Amino acid sequence: MKKFQKLSDSEMEIMRVIWELATPITSTQLLSIFESKDWKSQTISTFLTRMVDKGLLSQTKHGRANSYVPIYTEQGYRKMEAKNLIDNTYNGSVQDFLATLYSGKEINSEEVEALKRWFDEVTKDG
Numbered sequence: 001m002k003k004f005q006k007l008s009d010s011e012m013e014i015m016r017v018i019w020e021l022a023t024p025i026t027s028t029q030l031l032s033i034f035e036s037k038d039w040k041s042q043t044i045s046t047f048l049t050r051m052v053d054k055g056l057l058s059q060t061k062h063g064r065a066n067s068y069v070p071i072y073t074e075q076g077y078r079k080m081e082a083k084n085l086i087d088n089t090y091n092g093s094v095q096d097f098l099a100t101l102y103s104g105k106e107i108n109s110e111e112v113e114a115l116k117r118w119f120d121e122v123t124k125d126g
Contacts, residue, residue: 004084005054007077011047015056019074024060024067 007015017033018025027044034044048068051057056077057068072080090096107115 004080006081006084007051007054007056011051014044014047015051015070015077016074018057018068018070024069026065026067028065 014030014034017030027041027048030044030048031039031041048057048059048066052059052068056071058071059066059068086092086094086097090100
């Protein structure tokens with residue numbers, strides 16, 4: 001993916017369905033899944049085109065219809081989203097991010113130990 005582009009709330013809603021189904025899906029199928037939203041066919045197509053442009057979906061033409069599959073898993077997307085946040089907001093510092101997250105909040109000793117074990121595992125593998 002070129003430059004990370006965060007998904008809008010509606011795009012994320014569509015991606016969650018696509019990730020959950022884990023099979024190629026068409027805009028017609030998505031339109032039926034989201035019928036309660038009253039989205040038009042063009043609305044779904046616009047969201048799908050944006051997600052293809054963002055590098056999150058691949059598109060395959062089947063006759064007159066297109067099918068879409070995710071390029072990244074949900075976990076893969078979340079990892080990129082978190083890295084983008086830390087890189088752009090905290091100059092790449094996980095420590096600054098965690099300090100901001102837990103500033104003023106107490107962390108109990110069990111959580112501290114769990115974090116230490118997790119960091120030990122992460123640094124051992126990487």
